[in-house]
Amino acid sequence: MELHLNDVGAQNKQFTAAALKQKEFRVQNAQKEAQQKQAAAAKAKEKRKETVDPEIYLKDILTITSIFNRRLKFSINRESNQVIVKVIDGETDNVIKEIPPEALQRLHSRMRESIGLLIDEEI
Numbered sequence: 001m002e003l004h005l006n007d008v009g010a011q012n013k014q015f016t017a018a019a020l021k022q023k024e025f026r027v028q029n030a031q032k033e034a035q036q037k038q039a040a041a042a043k044a045k046e047k048r049k050e051t052v053d054p055e056i057y058l059k060d061i062l063t064i065t066s067i068f069n070r071r072l073k074f075s076i077n078r079e080s081n082q083v084i085v086k087v088i089d090g091e092t093d094n095v096i097k098e099i100p101p102e103a104l105q106r107l108h109s110r111m112r113e114s115i116g117l118l119i120d121e122e123i
Contacts, residue, residue, distance in 0.1 A: 007084070064089075065087075069089070069090040069091065070088065070089065070090055070096070071088045072085055072087060073085070073086040073088055079109065079111060080105065080108055082100070084098065084105070085098070085099045086099075
């Protein structure tokens, strides 16, 4: 089998062209990955901006309630995993309102018990 000098040059050109295409493909993929990482980092940064410190709102609420001579008492019902808020009169320390009301809390508890009787396990 004879190889001519022209054949070797043509094969060499094809090889370098394929290598260049492969290198371009790798560079493009790397650029796409970098852009995706930048976009993900920007989203994470934006999400951090969106999260708000609840203590700021809590201070505002407490200031407003003190104007009306009321206090708020926050507690967590461990059984139902709910936040309970009690509005208390500042002078008499009587509970003016409970959110959610006790009746609704009992109803919620009974409903959970009833569901527990019907369904044995969580999937």
